[in-house]
Each structure stands twice: as C-alpha cells, then as structure tokens.
Amino acid sequence: MGELFSQYNVLGAFGITIVLTVLSALGALVIGTVVAIMRVSPVGFLNKLGALYVNLVRNTPLTLIIVFCNIGFIVNLGMSVSDDFARNNLVWATIGLAFYHAAFVCEALRSGVNTVPAGQAEAARSIGLTFGQSLREVLLPQAFRGAITPLGNTLIALTKNTTVATAIGVAEVAGLMKTMQEDRPDLMVPIFLVVAIGFVILTLPIGLVTTHLSQKLAVKR
Amino acid sequence: MTEARDPAHTPAAREPMVVITGLNKHFGELHVLRDINLTIGKGEVVVVLGPSGSGKSTLCRTINRLEPFETGSITIDGVPLPDEGKSLAQLRADVGMVFQSFNLFAHKTILENITLGPMKVRKKSKAEAEKDAMALLERVGVTAQANKYPAQLSGGQQQRVAIARALAMRPKVMLFDEPTSALDPEMVNEVLEVMTELAQSGMTMIVITHEMGFARRAANRVVFMADGQIVETGTPDTFFSNPTSHRAQDFLGKILSH
Numbered sequence: 273m274g275e276l277f278s279q280y281n282v283l284g285a286f287g288i289t290i291v292l293t294v295l296s297a298l299g300a301l302v303i304g305t306v307v308a309i310m311r312v313s314p315v316g317f318l319n320k321l322g323a324l325y326v327n328l329v330r331n332t333p334l335t336l337i338i339v340f341c342n343i344g345f346i347v348n349l350g351m352s353v354s355d356d357f358a359r360n361n362l363v364w365a366t367i368g369l370a371f372y373h374a375a376f377v378c379e380a381l382r383s384g385v386n387t388v389p390a391g392q393a394e395a396a397r398s399i400g401l402t403f404g405q406s407l408r409e410v411l412l413p414q415a416f417r418g419a420i421t422p423l424g425n426t427l428i429a430l431t432k433n434t435t436v437a438t439a440i441g442v443a444e445v446a447g448l449m450k451t452m453q454e455d456r457p458d459l460m461v462p463i464f465l466v467v468a469i470g471f472v473i474l475t476l477p478i479g480l481v482t483t484h485l486s487q488k489l490a491v492k493r
Numbered sequence: 494m495t496e497a498r499d500p501a502h503t504p505a506a507r508e509p510m511v512v513i514t515g516l517n518k519h520f521g522e523l524h525v526l527r528d529i530n531l532t533i534g535k536g537e538v539v540v541v542l543g544p545s546g547s548g549k550s551t552l553c554r555t556i557n558r559l560e561p562f563e564t565g566s567i568t569i570d571g572v573p574l575p576d577e578g579k580s581l582a583q584l585r586a587d588v589g590m591v592f593q594s595f596n597l598f599a600h601k602t603i604l605e606n607i608t609l610g611p612m613k614v615r616k617k618s619k620a621e622a623e624k625d626a627m628a629l630l631e632r633v634g635v636t637a638q639a640n641k642y643p644a645q646l647s648g649g650q651q652q653r654v655a656i657a658r659a660l661a662m663r664p665k666v667m668l669f670d671e672p673t674s675a676l677d678p679e680m681v682n683e684v685l686e687v688m689t690e691l692a693q694s695g696m697t698m699i700v701i702t703h704e705m706g707f708a709r710r711a712a713n714r715v716v717f718m719a720d721g722q723i724v725e726t727g728t729p730d731t732f733f734s735n736p737t738s739h740r741a742q743d744f745l746g747k748i749l750s751h
C-alpha cells in the first residue's frame with residue numbers, strides 16, 4: 273500500500289477532491305439559499321421559477337450537468353475562465369457541482385422553513401420588519417438550524433459526487449483511481465481500500481459534526 | 494377605575510385613532526367580516542366579544558393587515574393602511590400586536606426579542622434599545638429572565654415579554670387577540686394586571702377576551718360580534734347587565750353560566 277503513496281500523488285488527488293468539495297459546497301449554499309428564498313417569497317413568479325429550477329436540476333443526471341458545463345461553455349461558447357486547461361476544468365466542475373447541489377440545499381432549507389411555526393413570521397411582520405428583514409432575522413436563522421441534518425446529508429453526497437468531475441478530466445481521486453487501476457491491476461484491492469477509506473475519513477466527520485450541531489443548535493419551542 | 498367609565502371618555506369626546514369604515518372580507522365563500530364600521534378613540538380601551546368563528550381574530554388581523562381585505566378602509570391616526578411594502582411595514586410598527594400563542598422569536602433571548610424591532614425598524618442604537626428594553630422588562634416584571642430563551646419561561650412570563658416587545662416599538666395602538674386563553678389559570682392574572690396598568694396609562698387598546706373582570710375594570714366600551722357583524726356595543730356595565738340583542742343575551746348566558 274505504501275507503494276501506491278510513493279508512486280502516485282494520492283494525497284494531492286484527495287487535496288483536489290477537498291478543494292472541489294469546499295468550493296462547490298459554498299457555491300451550493302449561496303445559490304440554494306437564493307432559490308429557497310424565491311420559493312418562500314410571496315411573489316408568484318419567483319415561486320414558480322424556483323420550483324422549475326429545483327425540478328429541472330434535481331432530475332438531471334449530475335454527469336450530464338458537468339459535461340454540459342464543460343462542452344457547452346468552454347468548447348461551444350468559448351467561455352474560458354482561465355488559460356490553464358486543468359484549472360479551467362476544475363472551475364467548471366465546481367460550478368456544475370454547485371448548481372446541481374443547490375437544488376438539494378434549497379429543499380433542505382425548505383424542510384427547515386417548515387419547522388418554523390407561522391406565528392414567528394407573523395410576529396416579525398407585526399413589529400414592522402420588512403419581508404427581507406423577517407427572512408434574515410427570524411425565518412432563515414431558525415430554518416438553517418432546523419435544516420442542519422439534511423444539509424449535512426447534502427454535503428456528504430456532494431463530497432462523493434465530486435468523483436463525477438473525472439468525466440471532464442479533473443485530477444481528483446476517482447481520476448487517479450482509474451489511472452492506478454490501469455497501471456497496477458495487481459494492486460486492485462489496496463487501491464480500492466485507499467480510496468474507500470479516504471472517502472470515509474472525509475465524510476464520517478461531517479455526519480458526526482452535523483448530528484452534534486443539530487442537537488446543540490436546535491431551536492427550543 | 495371609575496375614571497375609565499367616565500362619560501367624558503366616551504368615544505364622541507375623543508379624537509379618533511382607528512377608523513374602520515365599510516369593511517368587508519371573505520375567506521373564499523365565507524363572508525367573515527360584513528360591513529364593519531367602528532371608530533376607536535385615542536386612549537380608548539375596547540373589548541371585543543363574540544362566539545367562536547364570529548370574526549374577532551380576523552378583524553384584529555386586518556387592522557394591521559396581517560389579513561388583506563376587499564372593500565372598505567382602515568385608518569390609523571388618520572393614515573390609511575398602505576398596500577404591502579415598506580410603508581406598510583412602517584405602519585405596522587405603530588400597531589402593537591399580542592398573540593394568543595405569544596410568538597416570541599424562539600432563537601433569540603428575551604432581551605434580543607425586545608430590541609430587534611427598535612434596532613431594525615426604529616434604527617435605535619443597541620445601547621439605547623437595551624436600556625429601553627430593560628425598563629420595559631422591569632415594567633412587566635421579568636428582568637431576571639432577560640438573557641434566557643423564550644422556551645425557558647412560563648407562559649405568563651412569555652406573554653408579558655410579548656407585551657413588552659410590542660411596547661418597545663412605542664405603538665399608537667395595541668391589539669390583543671385572546672392574550673390569556675393559552676395560559677394556565679394561575680398565570681392569567683399576572684398578564685391581565687399588566688394590561689390593566691397599560692389601559693390606565695392611556696394606551697389605545699383593542700382586546701379580544703372573554704375575561705369579564707378585565708372588561709369591567711379596564712374597558713371603556715364592549716363590542717359584541719356575531720357572524721362577521723358588530724351586533725351591539727355599549728359600556729361594560731350596560732352591556733353585561735342589560736344586553737339588548739338576543740345573540741348577546743344568549744352568548745352572555747352561556748359564558749356566565751360557566
């Protein structure tokens with residue numbers, strides 16, 4: 273197993289997986305929050321637009337979205353974000369992952385919004401807060417706390433879904449695994465173990481932390 | 494409290510604070526508010542009574558437009574209710590509301606519950622808002638709980654904090670929708686005492702309650718509603734001892750026999 277680590281940049285590949293995870297998680301959180309706000313807003317048009325987004329994106333295979341990002345934007349539209357080819361792919365993979373998981377973040381947040389009794393928003397409006405202020409000060413803080421567990425599940429799924437970025441040539445773990453398997457079929461089991469254990473090390477703490485946080489930050493009613 | 498029932502304090506002698514004219518509202522097929530006309534004077538305390546489903550809560554909620562209405566108009570201190578938007582938010586700040594289920598912000602401390610509105614809507618500094626909040630908590634008797642969360646307080650304490658939260662906006666009028674009906678009996682009085690004190694201080698109040706003692710003690714006028722209409726109004730004394738309408742006689746017979 274040591275051989276794998278000396279011959280291949282296993283840690284480097286996990287590093288890219290982590291970078292991909294963190295960046296697209298942040299993107300997904302921002303986009304997902306915006307879509308969730310659209311879905312709870314009193315404006316009918318925004319409501320429908322948000323619902324359309326979620327249903328469209330959630331039901332499209334992730335590989336398709338990532339490949340679309342790559343081909344659609346880089347090849348056809350010439351929308352290159354960087355001269356460096358590897359970096360370009362990384363950026364588009366991040367964007368694809370962020371937009372895809374935003375749909376799940378939105379739904380997690382909506383389940384969080386449903387944990388907030390209607391009286392909370394009414395009280396916020398009755399002291400004169402605007403819609404935006406009620407969202408920021410009352411609804412969203414409680415919704416986030418109520419959504420920690422599903423948000424954690426989305427983050428775990430996202431971590432594992434970064435492997436799809438291989439499809440457009442991002443040098444993350446799944447890509448390295450393929451290379452290693454081709455070079456060293458004799459080490460099939462160790463390769464499998466290294467990758468599997470690596471992902472468990474990445475995702476297990478997410479579950480533990482979110483379980484702890486969801487209990488600690490739970491809104492007492 | 495003979496003063497509250499003094500003839501000089503009858504509606505005619507007061508400047509109007511809340512004026513409701515020709516108000517109609519439907520929930521789908523249901524005509525919940527039928528041509529409501531009601532003027533509430535500055536400093537007047539009006540108790541609204543009526544059987545369940547008569548539209549009391551809906552009336553209360555249309556006054557700060559938590560519920561929209563179809564026809565008619567409502568003015569607060571001469572200003573008509575604006576449509577949804579920033580000006581409506583501003584006007585709501587002038588109308589305090591106390592709910593049956595308290596509705597304190599569950600993720601904020603008692604102090605933060607009270608300072609939120611003054612800081613965000615009235616643009617007060619934190620220090621100033623906290624100073625005012627502590628004075629209000631003192632007034633409603635829950636200073637010791639300032640840094641606790643709502644769920645850590647008794648129902649009576651929560652409702653007193655809710656009153657303080659509304660008062661922190663320095664409202665022109667306060668609406669109460671059955672403020673004591675979710676409380677254990679032993680906590681009803683502590684809330685009614687705060688409300689009575691508020692009534693004596695000259696606050697304009699619209700109170701939906703079946704607490705006869707409070708109505709007799711603090712109200713200038715009783716408004717009796719049935720089926721979305723105002724059926725009868727009068728001073729607490731005349732209304733409770735000589736109700737003229739059958740609906741009111743029937744209703745009083747039922748609640749007084751309990």
Ligand SMILES: Nc1ncnc2c1ncn2[C@@H]1O[C@H](COP(=O)(O)OP(=O)(O)OP(=O)(O)O)[C@@H](O)[C@H]1O
Pocket residue numbers: 520523525543544545546547548549550551552
């Ligand atoms: N959001 C709503 N949608 C549809 N119907 C409603 C809604 N809110 C209230 N109603 C109906 O309107 C009527 C008046 O309700 P309202 O809550 O104003 O009565 P109330 O006099 O406050 O009664 P209670 O003493 O039970 O609180 C009832 O028949 C009620 O079922």
Ligand SMILES: [Mg+2]
Pocket residue numbers: 549550551670671
């Ligand atoms: Mg009611």
